[in-house]
Amino acid sequence: MTVRPDDLLPGGFVPPQAAGATYGEFLHLDALIAATDPVPDQTDGRVFVTVHQVFELWFRLILHELEAARDNLFAGEVPDALYRLRRTARVDWLLVSQLDALTTISPGSFHDLRPHLGTASGFQSVQFREIEYLSGLPDRHHGTYRPRDPAERDRLARRLREPSVWDAFRDLARGRGVTDLVRLYRSGPVDRELLDVAEALMDHDEGWAMWRMRHAVAVERIIGRKSGTGGSSGVHYLNSRRDERFFPELWAARTHL
Ligand code: HEM
Structure with a gap:
């Protein structure tokens, strides 16, 4: 050839x-x-590295699907958007269960591994932040989280500038004359198709919320109340983010029904 x-x-x-x-x-x-190499020469170096790398591959796919879903929503292509959003949520939930592999790392083994990680932390995952911003979450770190790599900084700035999935949903809802989300949730909905999109967004949001919780509990099991390698207060910081939601207005609509 x-x-x-x-x-x-x-x-x-x-x-x-x-x-x-x-x-x-x-x-x-x-x-x-x-x-996948070099892996720190430790009992659990390979599982630690593999799980993180696999996560980043899934993050890449989620970004791809969310971008497509956002563009479909802006174009009014609801079935195509649902196709993308359903896959996104399936992967979100897959990521929750993948953390199980990490909890096989014993606290003592992670203690030995930790010096090899230096200041590296999932906190620095640019794709994770991109998913947050593309979904519609504002920058909670008020610009204080700045990746060292200029290309990564540019990617984050672009994500914050460009419209989110939530912007696209609101645009679609407005175009269909739905401005009151509580009305959308009343039985005998004003627009069944739009309700399906709202619920597909909720699937994504719920999956991500579950991931936050699962990660925080898994981390507590491994490092207790120690600070993180990324310099935060560790589980205390993670718990402070547990109530983050991509689509707070969809959650609030339930309360106001
Ligand atoms: C032994 C396993 C793990 C431990 C002990 C751990 C620990 C931590 C800690 C303590 C933090 C807080 C930031 C810091 O100070 O470092 C954090 C944040 C984070 N970790 Fe993990 N983690 C583990 C596995 C993972 C995995 C597999 C992922 C997948 C990519 C991940 C993704 C993240 C993300 C995205 C954040 C930032 C969360 C946020 O800002 O809301 N972690 N981790």
């Missing part, structure tokens, strides 16, 4: 179609598996 320079994707990857690729080539498994 001959690969011409024009066939190469950014990063020098060979596009599978051009290459008649094998399974390993199609999935770039050499690069993917190589990226």
Whole structure:
């Protein structure tokens, strides 16, 4: 097989179609598996690294799905938006259960691993923040969280500037003459399709809220009330974020019914 320079994707990857690729080539498994090293030379180094890396891959997919859902909502393409949002919520809930693998790390083993992590922390996950902003959560760190890498800073600034999924939902609702979300939730809803979108958003929000809780409890089980490697107060900080919601107006609508 001959690969011409024009066939190469950014990063020098060979596009599978051009290459008649094998399974390993199609999935770039050499690069993917190589990226799981170096693992800190510790009993639980590999599980710690693998779980975090897998999370980032899922975060990438969630960002892709949410972007598409937002654009579908702005375009009034409700079935397509629902298709994307349902997948997003499934992945959110998958992430909740994936934390189970981490709780197999004993406190003593993590204590030994911790010095190898330096100041690295999930707190610095840019994709996690991007999901928050793209969903509609404002910047809670008031700009104080600044990634070291300028490209990452640009990505976050762009996410904060661009419309969120929530903006797109509000736009769709306004276009359909629905301004009162409480009315949407009354039985015999004014707009069944819009209600389906609202509930798909709730699935995403609920999944993310569950992740926050599961992560906080898993962390407490592993490090107790110690501070985090990212410099926060640890579980105290995580608990302070437990009530964050992407779509507070949808949650409030229930209260006001
Ligand atoms: C042994 C396992 C883990 C421990 C002990 C742990 C601990 C912590 C702590 C203490 C914080 C607070 C910030 C800090 O000071 O570092 C934090 C934040 C965070 N962690 Fe973890 N974590 C673990 C696993 C994970 C995994 C697998 C992910 C998946 C990507 C993750 C994602 C995050 C995120 C996104 C935040 C920021 C949350 C926010 O700002 O609301 N963590 N973690």
